[in-house]
Amino acid sequence: MINFALFTDFYQLAMMQGYFFEKKDEVAIFDVYFRKHPSGGAYALFCGLNEVIDYIQNLKFQDSDLEYLRGLNYFRDEFLDYLKGFKFNGDIYAVDEGSIVFAYEPLIRVKANILEAQFLETAILNIINFQTLIATKASRITTSTNKPVMEFGLRRSQGKSAGFYGAKAAFVGGCVGTSNVEAAKNFDIPVLGTHSHSWVQSFDSELDSFRAYARQYKKNTLLLIDTYDTLNSGIKNAIIVFKELQNDNLKPVGVRIDSGDLEYLSKEVRKNLDEAGFEDASIIVSGDLDEHTIERLEKSDSKIDSYGVGTKLITSFDSPSLGGVYKLSGIMKGDKILPKIKISNDPRKINNPGLKQIYRFYDKDTNKAIADLISLDDEKFDDFQSLEIFHPLYTYKRKKITNFYTKPLLKPVFKDGNFVGVKKSVKEIANFAKEEKNSMWDEYLRNLKPQTYKVDLSQKLWEIKEKLINSHKF
């Protein structure tokens, strides 16, 4: 089992010890949310919940962890004894994994003893920030084409677990498979790949190398044709070998091009293949692709059947971090919630206080999402005939919505420390993500200059927030 207990920042332990001696029994509410959609988009695809569940269920301090902490001469024995028996006993609500989500929405809501709630921060943020980032990037990339996109980034991912969970997130975001064998095995997703330039170079000639590959893989023959010269050598040798396969009544899969002008090369290669009678042979391209290069290739006359994407996807190259935060929004005083706020000169940095829910409003005719409302946990809107919603900062921006039904997005995952949610397979999550994308108008999913989806606050939540801001004394 992976050691999870020290998967944390030191200050969480320092604060926990402080809470332990100052107010051991307090119950706190924390929200996970981000403030900015990655890559200039207008949405994110929520990913990583399964691993958050694993983390919480397997959280246990080992003797060697406690020994290490003791050796730092920073922690007192009474607190270390508490850590020895540490487990999570609180409540967690979360949005379903694979959901389309927006800035400022509480994606995970933790209500627990303040020591336990505080401790979860680092690991939850690490997991959710990365997987949501990559699922979103994959969604952007796969939105830019109707053709299959494969994830090939392991060698450029930021470490082993980035490659592993990145492959999962890429599949959730719409990729059809991965080159990462460990991820494919563990998440039960398709694994793909054929050969690299070194295969070709290791033989005395390119033709020899292609013949050897075809000898070994027969009907699975897919040849990389850009080791020396795509048009003067690669495609010509590939066709020689494809014809030899044909003589044995075998049909080749196709070719891959990994460099050069992919629009021009794909057209020329297609011409060569068609003239030789291989109309069914596929052309796969790869090489530093992202949503923008693919969008351009799709709008051109390129003849491409599928894409392999590496670095730009697995690192979310143009936007390599989702700035998800974990903010205190309330402290329980008996049965009552004392809402908490962090003041900032930047109004967008002031958090939403209290115990909250998100409602998504759908149009009854189209079943498309209209807007989200962040409300207090106990509000309901389904009985309303119409509702005027308003922008939380620029309150003159108002919109009246009618003919709607709502769905609450936050659902119970842990109750008193027990898992009460439903753990979905990665394939189920990916299917759900597709449904989610179908429930959104294209304007919001567009990669360049998308429309902003409305995420407003309920009147009640807005009033509590205003009151807290205005009454704040230092």
Next chain:
Amino acid sequence: MINFALFTDFYQLAMMQGYFFEKKDEVAIFDVYFRKHPSGGAYALFCGLNEVIDYIQNLKFQDSDLEYLRGLNYFRDEFLDYLKGFKFNGDIYAVDEGSIVFAYEPLIRVKANILEAQFLETAILNIINFQTLIATKASRITTSTNKPVMEFGLRRSQGKSAGFYGAKAAFVGGCVGTSNVEAAKNFDIPVLGTHSHSWVQSFDSELDSFRAYARQYKKNTLLLIDTYDTLNSGIKNAIIVFKELQNDNLKPVGVRIDSGDLEYLSKEVRKNLDEAGFEDASIIVSGDLDEHTIERLEKSDSKIDSYGVGTKLITSFDSPSLGGVYKLSGIMKGDKILPKIKISNDPRKINNPGLKQIYRFYDKDTNKAIADLISLDDEKFDDFQSLEIFHPLYTYKRKKITNFYTKPLLKPVFKDGNFVGVKKSVKEIANFAKEEKNSMWDEYLRNLKPQTYKVDLSQKLWEIKEKLINSHKF
């Protein structure tokens, strides 16, 4: 133990099976190198070798791995039996971990049976690409100030292992410690941290929260003062508590500012602290810092004692991938090396063929590095009185060097599959990295518009490369 066998791209296994049935006993030479220095710099700090060694020493297919591969209906039993007993039996040379290195230099050289050599590609690249990237970024950031820099990025790192190995690489690159408890424990590096905004918010007032912290941590009291208002509230409350500590004959550590105009705020906070008699209290700043913001703060009148750096360091935000590659450079034909090349329209993408060494030339008087020469493995230059080196592409660019001594950079790590190197602790690697930086003129280490360090080819290597390029037949 971590499962390493499936930490690979599928095509490595596909090629291995192909080699297994086509040319099981061939010996190949592969080089690891990158083509572009990250973040617009002129160097990189080589990092990750310890983990490459771990990987190779612990590489073993588990039964469940083989079962998974068998289930794909892609691999034949004879090959799967071979994988069952798979281990690395070849030779590896590598540059010392913590070395300053440059584009195109072979950082790791693998000479082994072609199946074994091919198989190492993905994991080696994943490890070296990420750790070298982060060590380089940390070196850039710590070069921008003489003050201590701490690594705080775990919540924004791309997954768990990115945070873990990123903390190591950041320390190698010059950081003084990390917030990551697991990394600190495992790599024996200092761990740091105090409290976050939620500590402050969870109390009825900021002053209460500071008092509670001081009560718990006494002489270790370092207070985060920007939860509500740094100047009107934070620093004032901090000074009240610092005076209370003083009354108990305790000296506070200082304050941390995590947002706002750090130049202005640090000056005002310093003034407040000094006027209250806390000239020794430190000011630590954090919040989206990188080498450029720190350089600017250092050139200003800011009053900052140390820096905490998160997202921009742990993701190498402006340059989130080092494009390291693993290229075939030769095939053994008996005792002779058949050098191999990959042709490209871009001359910078043509690899250097053969079995190679890197020599670093040092000036005998200053002991500073003058230039590197990539040569054939069996060349020596120490007996030369003078040597004319030349640019490998623009050969008219020539430079005569004299009064030098040389050091070979590639050293044996594995011989016939046995580890023959020296495994250094992370602290030793970090110390070595400091020596390495001292051996370089500042011009090469500069963050903005650095001078390019000369990395040339020996005459013999250049001739072999030219001959291969000119004689290449498809």
